[in-house]
Amino acid sequence: MSSWSWTLIFAAALVASLVLRAWLASRQVRHVARHRETVPEPFRATVDLAAHRKAASYTLAKIRLGQWQMVFGAVVLLGWTLFGGLAALDSVLRDEIAPRWGGLAHEVALVAAVLTINLLVWIPLILWLRRKAIAQATAFRAELEATGLQVLYDERDAGPGEKFADAELLGCPLRLTVGRRTLGSGEIEVQVRRGRESRAVSIPSAAQAVAELWHDLP
Numbered sequence: 001m002s003s004w005s006w007t008l009i010f011a012a013a014l015v016a017s018l019v020l021r022a023w024l025a026s027r028q029v030r031h032v033a034r035h036r037e038t039v040p041e042p043f044r045a046t047v048d049l050a051a052h053r054k055a056a057s058y059t060l061a062k063i064r065l066g067q068w069q070m071v072f073g074a075v076v077l078l079g080w081t082l083f084g085g086l087a088a089l090d091s092v093l094r095d096e097i098a099p100r101w102g103g104l105a106h107e108v109a110l111v112a113a114v115l116t117i118n119l120l121v122w123i124p125l126i127l128w129l130r131r132k133a134i135a136q137a138t139a140f141r142a143e144l145e146a147t148g149l150q151v152l153y154d155e156r157d158a159g160p161g162e163k164f165a166d167a168e169l170l171g172c173p174l175r176l177t178v179g180r181r182t183l184g185s186g187e188i189e190v191q192v193r194r195g196r197e198s199r200a201v202s203i204p205s206a207a208q209a210v211a212e213l214w215h216d217l218p
Contacts, residue, residue, distance in 0.1 A: 007082065018074055025063050032056050032063075050199045057187050057200050068125075076121055080114075089113055136203070137178040140188065143207035144176075149214060168193070173217060176210065192217070 036056040039049055080086045090110055098106040137153070144151050152172060154163050160177070167175045177189040187200040190210060201209040 011082065014074060014077070018070065021070055022067065025067055029060060029063055032059050050197070053200055065129075072122075072125055076118065086114070089117075133179050140176070140178060140203075140206060144210060147207055147211040149211060174210065174214060176206075 033056075036053055037049070039052045043052075093109050093113060094106050097109050134155070137155075141151050141153050152170070154166070156163065160179075164175065171193070173193050175191040175193065177191070187202055188206045188210075189198065189200055190213065191198050192213070
């Protein structure tokens with residue numbers, strides 16, 4: 001078979017894989033969304049509706065983020081293969097490294113270069129998601145302050161666990177979480193310190209819902 005035939009087979013397999021994964025993801029999204037308001041019968045004695053909604057929202061956010069990553073990954077793969085990225089990189093490294101240090105050094109350098117470039121290519125997507133989350137959190141803080149609430153905005157470059165622990169130490173009565181997962185589900189996670197109640201509120205009406213929840217606290 002010619003190289004053109006193998007190229008067509010590869011492209012067809014990639015498209016078929018993307019279509020199949022997108023179809024399976026859409027089926028799961030529809031199923032989770034359809035049953036979001038009803039706890040399955042075997043779990044009703046141990047799982048309340050709020051926890052079930054939270055799990056469903058997390059699942060939907062994870063699926064949607066996975067779909068973006070799938071498309072982005074396919075574009076990167078096409079760049080390496082059909083558009084000749086890997087062949088061009090291999091040619092450059094072979095000419096520069098193989099004559100001086102041998103074939104093994106060339107192969108090691110090729111693997112290291114591919115891994116490094118892949119990491120650099122994914123960084124813009126990660127930074128975009130981070131900026132989107134920060135912008136949403138900043139806007140949400142302004143909306144909360146407009147309702148008369150005092151807001152402590154933790155914008156440190158730290159992990160969620162550290163931030164949650166510090167919120168507990170400070171005695172924050174309500175902890176609101178805005179991140180990539182919440183943006184994907186269109187909701188904001190609200191954790192009530194007293195009683196450990198957790199719920200999710202829709203982003204468009206989140207400020208008013210949180211203000212009402214605050215006033216209802218004992």
